[in-house]
Amino acid sequence: MREKNRTETVIAAVRTRIASGSLARGERLPSIRRLASQHGFSPSTIAEAYDRLVAEGMIHARPGSGYFVAGGTLAGAAPNTKRDHAVDPFWVSRQALEADPSIMQPGCGWLPESWMPLPALRHALRAMSREEGVLLTGYGPARGSLSLRQLLTRRWAEDQLHVAPEQILLTSSGTQAVDLVCRLMLSPGDTVLVDDPCYFNFRALLAVHRVRVIGVPCLADGPDLDAFARLLRQEAPRLYLTNSGLQNPVGCTITLHKAHEILSLAKAHGVTIIEDDIFADFAPRPFASLAPLDGLNRVIRIGSFSKTLSASLRCGYIAASSEMIERLGDLLIATGFAGVSPVAAEIVKHVLTGGSYRRHMEALHCRLAQARKEGAAQLGSLGIKPVIMPEGGFSLWCEMPAGCDVTDLARNALEEGIVLAPGAVFSVSGETSRFMRFNVAQMAENNIIGQLAVLLGRSASSG
Amino acid sequence: MREKNRTETVIAAVRTRIASGSLARGERLPSIRRLASQHGFSPSTIAEAYDRLVAEGMIHARPGSGYFVAGGTLAGAAPNTKRDHAVDPFWVSRQALEADPSIMQPGCGWLPESWMPLPALRHALRAMSREEGVLLTGYGPARGSLSLRQLLTRRWAEDQLHVAPEQILLTSSGTQAVDLVCRLMLSPGDTVLVDDPCYFNFRALLAVHRVRVIGVPCLADGPDLDAFARLLRQEAPRLYLTNSGLQNPVGCTITLHKAHEILSLAKAHGVTIIEDDIFADFAPRPFASLAPLDGLNRVIRIGSFSKTLSASLRCGYIAASSEMIERLGDLLIATGFAGVSPVAAEIVKHVLTGGSYRRHMEALHCRLAQARKEGAAQLGSLGIKPVIMPEGGFSLWCEMPAGCDVTDLARNALEEGIVLAPGAVFSVSGETSRFMRFNVAQMAENNIIGQLAVLLGRSASSG
Structure with a gap:
């Protein structure tokens, strides 16, 4: 490892510990000598x-007493509050977003950055x-870029979903799309x-809305109809609220028959369906999704470009009846003034049409x-079996070996600078x-199997 | 006027009428001949x-019967719903955002686009x-770009507001910032x-939260203390919820004494203050704002870069106690996954530090x-008096001449392609x-005084 990489490894490890709360505000960091021996690096690298x-x-740095996490003593900062580290629905987001x-x-x-369409984004x-000044400085239209909405209508028409641009509201993310509908x-x-x-x-989103949340068991071919x-x-x-294609986390795709049954049942009981289409572009061939079957009468399609194009641009969408989009548009003005950045929407359109x-x-498929x-x-070699x-x-949704305390494993992994996604969340x-x-793409980029084997061994022996 | 400009004027006028609903979906447009004579343009320009x-x-186009507004007959579109055109709090946003x-x-x-820092944005x-791939494709840290937050702490320290970067949450707008706090x-x-x-x-935002909203009269030197x-x-x-500096719409700035009194009263009654700092950069000299007086104990500072830098980038912020920012950060993950676009935050930082x-x-001042x-x-020459x-x-907040029906004037102006901001909203x-x-900057760019005089005359004679 080069000297520069070693320094960065240490910085990343400290940052993760601070972000995860295992080093609290105001807490003393390990001494340079101790950390050097832990990592097997030279003291000068740690320094x-x-x-x-x-x-x-x-x-x-406090001369004579060592290094301390910032924040505890800064003017205006709240008293040192130790974060609750429950492995709750926020757990993965918090660790993953705060990680170096x-x-x-x-x-x-x-996906790892190197798997994303970077040359097209740079272009x-x-x-x-x-571009014109108004695009770079203005608020843009209330529903977001007309040209991106028109492009979406053309793309969706290929899969037999026929909508007008006025039936689409661009948002800053798929999550914001679901939140607005809620x-x-x-x-x-x-x-x-x-x-x-x-x-x-x-789960985190629905908790904000203070609603009762009940799970429909997800089988290998979609939701359990009974x-x-x-x-x-x-x-x-x-x-x-469901993913019809490449369901997160199971990875299953609904059958055409099941899609029809789900829709008929929803209609009979007056239920609205939010179909989160965020993984649609990862499907090598088209699948049965609810929106085109239904024609956006009781299905609301939401999605974003975060997974295949760029999460940094913050561009998602809602497609629904014109009347609902009109009401959602007013709600978006009231609560955010505008949804997607006009320049971001234009970049998305530019990449999609290139x-x-x-x-x-x-190539990605x-x-x-x-x-x-x-x-x-x-994973199989470690006794971890994809369902x-x-x-x-x-994504691979996997059953862990018998005797493995999954939550414990995730906590131990985090201490080693590895963010895992435990099933309970x-x-x-x-x-x-x-x-x-x-995440197999992240696994391919970073050879984590060796470290996972060690962690599994530790988790099994301590359990 | 050049031929191209004439065509664009007609396109803009039709778009505005469709956006405002004065031409509904499915409705027939005026004939080419009629519109040509109305505008004094040639029929070929209209065609x-x-x-x-x-x-x-x-x-x-329907051969033999004319031109019709799209949407009414598209597959999947809702039945033709005529929009309620009440001059409500949404009125200005809706017209202004949808306008060509x-x-x-x-x-x-x-501001007009030509008044914005375009060369710096292009650069x-x-x-x-x-930039690095991860910035262009990744979600970025949960609270938004650390380097932009650090920059804000340095800028604010110059005005005696001392905060740590962890006390700042970047959002996609000032509006989203207020919404999250609410x-x-x-x-x-x-x-x-x-x-x-x-x-x-x-008003639109607070209506979404279904709270009682009561007004504190705004005087020339800030809120009415009694x-x-x-x-x-x-x-x-x-x-x-208030603007201390360059209050929107009055334009007044609170005195130091009033700021102190407001803060003391709020403290005595356990009230939290959201100080919207969005116009701060327009103040040629520093003014008494509540946040530095208070040190972010009961004042929450929110703002954005939409007015002075770019609204297209969608970048705002909340500064508050660390504890509150931690809770707001979780709320932002749950309801939007990430707030500001990492690449947008980097552009803002780039422009601010250039x-x-x-x-x-x-120069703008x-x-x-x-x-x-x-x-x-x-405006004075038309009997319109800034308060x-x-x-x-x-902004100039103006009293209109006696006998002028302001709401009527705003509706008539919209028909002529002029968006006004009537006081009632x-x-x-x-x-x-x-x-x-x-908006004096928009007035300087477009010579609207002549048209305003005509509209005022019409409004007075019809009233």
Whole structure:
């Protein structure tokens, strides 16, 4: 490892410990000598890392007593509050977002930067620098870039979803899209169905809305129809929030028949469905999604470009009936004034219409298929078994070896600078605590299998 | 006027009528001949404009029967719903955001694009195209760019507000910042104080939170202290939402003594203050703001870079106690996953740290001082009187001539492609219906005084 990389490794480790709260504000850092022996690096490497963290304002040096995490004694700062480190639905987001880029993140929900369409993004940024002033400085239209909305209508028409641009509201993320719909439709105490397991942040989002959340078991071919029908009868839910394709975290895709049944049941019980289409572009071939079957009568399609194009641009969308979009648009003005950045929407459009994007996605499908195969084999060698082999995407939902305390494993991994995604955070029922979601693209970039084996061994022996 | 400009004028006028709803979906447009005679343009100009609107999908041509507004007959579109055109708090936002850039907007709350720091923005975009991949594709840290937060702490320290970077949460706008604080602190039925008049979108935002909103009369030197004290006693508000400097729409700046009194009263009654600092950079000299007086104990500072740097980038902030920022950060993850775009935050930082921004702002102060002087003189010639002459910024809050029906005037102006800001939308009490807010920078760019004179004459004669 080069000297520079060593320093960065130390900086990343300290940052992660501060972000995760294992080093609290005002707490003393390990001495230079101690950390040097722990990492097997020279004291000068540690000193260099500490100096840079001091320059960044992350830590303070107090001559004679050592280095301390900043914040505890700064003017205006609140008293030293030790963060609650429950492995709750926020756990993965918090660790993954706060982690240094050099931290290994087999638990995170995005691709490594080198797998993203970077040349097209760089080209689009240069093109933007020559754009009209109003695009670079103005608020843009209330529903977001008309040209991006028109492009979406054309793309969706290829999959038999016919919508007008006025039926689309651009947002700053898929999460904001779901939140806006929830703000419009839900009152505290309402019941909402989600898949079990589901994307952990749906749980955090629905908690903000103070609604009852009930899980529909997710099978290998989509939601459990019997359970869905029973819950509709017994619980009178207002909304069902689901991924039809490459469900997060299971990776399953709904069958055409099931899609039809789900829609018929929802119609019979007056339930609205939010279909989160965020992983659609990862499907190598089109799948049965609810929106085109329904024609956006009771299905609301939401999604974003964060997974395949760029999360940094913050661009998502809602497609629904014109009337609902009109009301959601007013809600967006009131609560954010404008949704997506006009220049970001233009960059998204630029990349999507450039010839390179389709080629990029085709190459990505192949690369991911290979990574899924290799990842499954590596995990299998540790006794970690994928529940299904998804048709696309980067996630493997896996059953962990018997005797493994998954939450404990995730906590121990974090101490070593590895962010994992323990099954419990994905589940309303809590019945997935023996599972974990693995990101095969992150695994391919960082050889974590060796470290995972050590951690598993430790977790088994301590359990 | 050149041929191209004529065509664009027609396109803009049709777009505005569609956006405002005065031409509904499915409605027939005026014939080419009729519109040509109305505008005094040639029929070929109108035909060219209609052709371009057809190409954009805004209107349809039906051979033999004319041109129709699109949307009414598209698959999946909702039935033709005629929009309620109440002059409500949404009115100005909706018209101003939906307007074509060529529409004249003396009522809007932003500068013309040519007054914005465009060269610095273009330079920053080019620099971004060479940035690290993770910045261009990743979610970035949960609280937003650390380097922008560090920069803000240094800028604010110059004005004696000392905060740590961890006390700042970057958001996608000032509006989102206020919304997040309201989501954390308010329950339906709570009471919130605002200035009367205040920024109209505060009213729309607070309506979403279903709280009681009561106005504190805004005088020439800030809020009416007696009324503020009485409302604190009688109404037990939870929050007070205000601009201390260059108040929107009045343009007044609070005195140091008043700031101290407001803060003492708020403390005595346990009220939290959201201080919207969005116009701070327009003040040619520092003013007494509440945040540094208080040290962010009960004052929450929010703001954005939309007015002086770029609204397109969508970058705002909240500064508060570390504990509150921690809770707001979780709320932002749950409801939007990330706030500001990392690449947008980097562009903002790039522009703010570039030497040209300070020079740009100095030149802007002079240009605005001149525009305020000229705007006041022009408005005065029509009997429209600014209530005070603000020390900075682009807004003049004016009393309209006796006998002028302000709401009627705003509606008529919209039909002519001019967006005005009628006083009623700014007021909780409704006592400002004889006032209007004028944007002197927009007035300087577009010679609207002549058209305003005609509209005023029409409004007086019809009233």
